[in-house]
Amino acid sequence: MKITETFRSIQGESRYSGWPCFFIRTTGCPLRCRWCDTTYSFYGGEERTVDSLVGEAVSSGTSLVEITGGEPFVQPELPELCQKLLDLGKTVLIETSGGFPVPSGLNRECRLIVDLKPPGSGMEAWMKAENFAELGTEDEIKAVLTGREDFDWSVQKLEEWGIWGRVPVTFSPVFGECDPRELARWVLDSGLPVRVQIQLHKILFDPQLRGV
Numbered sequence: 001m002k003i004t005e006t007f008r009s010i011q012g013e014s015r016y017s018g019w020p021c022f023f024i025r026t027t028g029c030p031l032r033c034r035w036c037d038t039t040y041s042f043y044g045g046e047e048r049t050v051d052s053l054v055g056e057a058v059s060s061g062t063s064l065v066e067i068t069g070g071e072p073f074v075q076p077e078l079p080e081l082c083q084k085l086l087d088l089g090k091t092v093l094i095e096t097s098g099g100f101p102v103p104s105g106l107n108r109e110c111r112l113i114v115d116l117k118p119p120g121s122g123m124e125a126w127m128k129a130e131n132f133a134e135l136g137t138e139d140e141i142k143a144v145l146t147g148r149e150d151f152d153w154s155v156q157k158l159e160e161w162g163i164w165g166r167v168p169v170t171f172s173p174v175f176g177e178c179d180p181r182e183l184a185r186w187v188l189d190s191g192l193p194v195r196v197q198i199q200l201h202k203i204l205f206d207p208q209l210r211g212v
């Protein structure tokens with residue numbers, strides 16, 4: 001499969017934020033979020049076998065492995081890669097855009113972190129209820145927000161799709177664009193069960209760097 005980069009870092013997102021993690025970043029994404037911080041993953045990459053990726057994950061020594069991109073859900077070899085990592089006892093996370101349903105054949109022991117793209121991303125037309133229908137308490141839905149309009153849109157969608165209480169929800173500010181303090185205030189005032197999360201790796205490391 002085409003891979004943009006692999007690296008070992010501190011997990012900066014999700015309920016695993018703060019833990020050492022081995023990252024596998026696939027190449028290629030059909031979406032074009034206006035604020036995407038990983039546009040270098042759209043093209044290029046290196047052809048890698050599933051077994052070489054699994055071997056590198058084992059050498060990294062972390063019990064946590066995240067597959068991100070790019071868009072992992074458009075990679076035909078994703079189920080095989082995940083199965084081999086799970087067989088070795090790894091905790092496997094997948095970051096996906098919300099633009100695609102869960103691939104058939106994917107072992108649901110993988111924890112899915114599924115974005116809900118609000119209008120500020122320019123990608124809200126990709127957000128279909130069926131892509132979120134089979135998520136559960138071990139997964140996460142994450143809305144990345146440019147501002148208050150995105151907040152209101154996301155709350156409304158989660159309401160409409162009956163997500164509250166069924167899947168944990170995180171709201172995260174678009175880095176450098178949405179004020180995290182304002183987001184914290186909106187969440188507290190709403191009374192909704194939302195986790196506020198700032199990308200930890202962009203505080204720990206230079207936010208312009210790749211592979212951290």
Ligand SMILES: C[S@@+](CC[C@H](N)C(=O)[O-])C[C@H]1O[C@@H](n2cnc3c(N)ncnc32)[C@H](O)[C@@H]1O
Pocket residue numbers: 029035036037038068069070071072095096097098114115142144172173174175199
């Ligand atoms: C680069 S994407 C790759 C995986 C998949 N394509 C997706 O969108 O989830 C990984 C995560 O980074 C988030 N992200 C990308 N650019 C961001 C930014 N400028 N500020 C905050 N989060 C961002 C995305 O919303 C997504 O949750």
Ligand SMILES: Nc1nc2[nH]cc(C(=O)O)c2c(=O)[nH]1
Pocket residue numbers: 009010011012013038068069095201212
């Ligand atoms: N440290 C670190 N944590 C992350 N969590 C999700 C990431 C991603 O780009 O999907 C990411 C990333 O790029 N770096």
Ligand code: SF4
Pocket residue numbers: 029030031032033036037038039069070071097
């Ligand atoms: S879906 Fe993910 S990788 Fe694709 S453009 Fe959006 S944030 Fe970037």
Ligand SMILES: [Mg+2]
Pocket residue numbers: 037038
């Ligand atoms: Mg990232």
